[in-house]
Amino acid sequence: MNQKIGYLRACSVNNKTDSQRESLKFAGCDLIIEDEEKEPQPFSLCLETLKPGDVLVVTSLEMLGRNLAGVLKAITSITERGASLISLSEGLDSSSESGEPLVRMCHLLMRCQQALVLKKNQKGLMACRARGRLGGRKKKLSQKDITQIKELLSRPESSVSDVAKKYGVSRTTIYKYVGVIVPEHAL
Known part of the structure; x- marks a missing residue:
């Protein structure tokens, strides 16, 4: 009904x-x-x-x-x-x-x-790209930071947790940027 x-x-x-x-x-x-x-x-x-x-x-x-x-x-x-x-x-x-x-x-x-919103978004992205900016967040770690982290992690007394705290990032971020590093003494 x-x-x-x-x-x-x-x-x-x-x-x-x-x-x-x-x-x-x-x-x-x-x-x-x-x-x-x-x-x-x-x-x-x-x-x-x-x-x-x-x-x-x-x-x-x-x-x-x-x-x-x-x-x-x-x-x-x-x-x-x-x-x-x-x-x-x-x-x-x-x-x-x-x-x-x-x-x-x-x-x-x-x-x-919808078409106007899409066009506005595309124009904004093109303007950002023209200024040399890409979308997304800034990277948490610079290339210099990554090199230092690799060096720290190669030492036996350093842990991923300690290094992550020092750089203000998560352990996952460390693994993402650096991967798994085995200290030389463990080999």
Whole structure:
């Protein structure tokens, strides 16, 4: 049986949801899901509840995400599940004739947003490379440090743990850069 599911979350400064709840009840929602703003993915519980043919009702599209990309992603997720969306304040009904082109437009905007982010990231990487920088963290140990570590580890009184502490790195880092060194007296 198809359900009319209301979704609300506290997204304003006063965090009151009473007016949203009343609007969703008035819209005839069978179930109302309320998410906490603190949740890392506040909309995920609602998405898990949606089944094909269900209708999700929100008081405003801003309930679907914290930014435009989040809203577009939510609309895409809703329609991919075979559900439709009604936004009360915007007068949007994705199952109506006028709503379908809007949903397609949202899909196009989502792809456009992704392409813009990708292009921005690529430009940033190219600019860094032009300045002689590569991605990733700086190396913990210089070539000089590695030479000194090899020399220290060749002594019988040195241990990997002591050397790692001295250079402020883990034992794993020492093994990664230097490998296993057997002191000469052990041979």
